[in-house]
Amino acid sequence: MRSSGRTAGQGLRTPRVAAVAGIVSALLLAAAIVLVRLAVPEHPQDAAEWFADTSQRGSLTTALALVPFAGVFFLWFMGCFRDYVGAAEDRFFATLFLGSGLLFVAMLFVLAATAGSLLAVTGFATHSPGQGRDELWQYGRHFVLTLLSGYFTRMAAVFVLSTTTIGHRLGVFPRWLAWLGYLVALVLLLSVSSAGHLELVFPVWMLAVSGHILVSALRTRVSPSAGPAGSAPPRSHRDD
Template sequence: MDESRALRRTGWAGLASVVLLVAGVVLGYLVGVDDPGMSDAAIIERLNDDARQAGAGVGLPVLAAGVALLLWFAAGLRRVLDRLSGGDPLAHVVVPAAALFGGLIITGVSLDVASAFAAWSDEFTADPDTVRAFGMAGQVVALTGLIGCGVLVAVTTRIAQQAGALPRWVIWWSYAVAVLCLTGFWSGGMASVAFGLWLIGAAIGVLRVARRPPATQAVPAAGDGVG
């Protein structure tokens, strides 16, 4: 497979990962409890709703597929960053950072939906307080995973900045996204949305690199970068 085709597939994997990650989290939310103030009756109703249980059952594999595509994208992004930096070892951080995020978000969503899966069994009697505890634990774990996103964004932005591959406003916007992700536990959903938008931009950047002739792929023109 030629390099341009590999990068194109990498870029499309990045875009697809955004769709699947969002879908997986939304489907898990159907039965999850992230509001400890929810009434006991509402919690029990959510857990025993067959449609919501089925949605959550589909959501976890969808989420896992999204994480797999994100790792594919991160591996391709590392190749682009290697070119930009001339082999800076810092570029190799992006794949472990994506793996940290993927592992923690799967764990967090799994904790959130665990009680609903157990409710499929006639031998399980849900306790609302236990469900609340699992839900909050899942939320904390998933938000902690945004640290991996912050590292991914920061490393990519730093290398692109050193190579002069991005306009200044994109550089500072990307750093702002990195800070939001690193403080994701306190920024709530803002960090997740910001990272999703950044990931879309980075995937489009990789697709643009893939369209260039091989001789010009090594250093993107200003404004045509990867973030």
């Protein structure tokens, strides 16, 4: 009988590429936010410019193409973080982490669907202009910006807060990263809709966390205290 390379009962190991998922998701998310902010006007009187300028609609189309990949890689980032902290996470904050993360991805996809509807309404109104064209555009514009600057940022704030608290209490986040997380959560939670591009602090925080996890994984891999081949290195991520 052919022996298997994996012993019975041995669990699956997180792929090494998962450590890069947060970096990729942060870059895609930042690009999508910038494109949406540049494409969708903040002032209602810019309706004529929106219908005349096709480059704005092109930017929004590009943003919609990036959103699904940003959401998929964000789920990878969540899985990578849970593997990083191990099985010692608090149930309360673990529930907040999972709930806010999944709601954030759902909110991201709802935002993309709403922006896509705005493009569809714009295309219909451009070919068949009528009295209600501006009203439809105003409704779609307000819906997109409200989702982005209101509900999107609040879910991101809860996710940052729960993730930072887990990392800080378990000692896997350095002090500077914990302070950065609490500051980003406070900014996202108290942000107002008029503060454009403030949502970018979330992907910046994701870059910081993903970079720290990646560096810690590389240090653990090359650590001389890893022991004999095949043995698991000690799990210590404290880096104050």
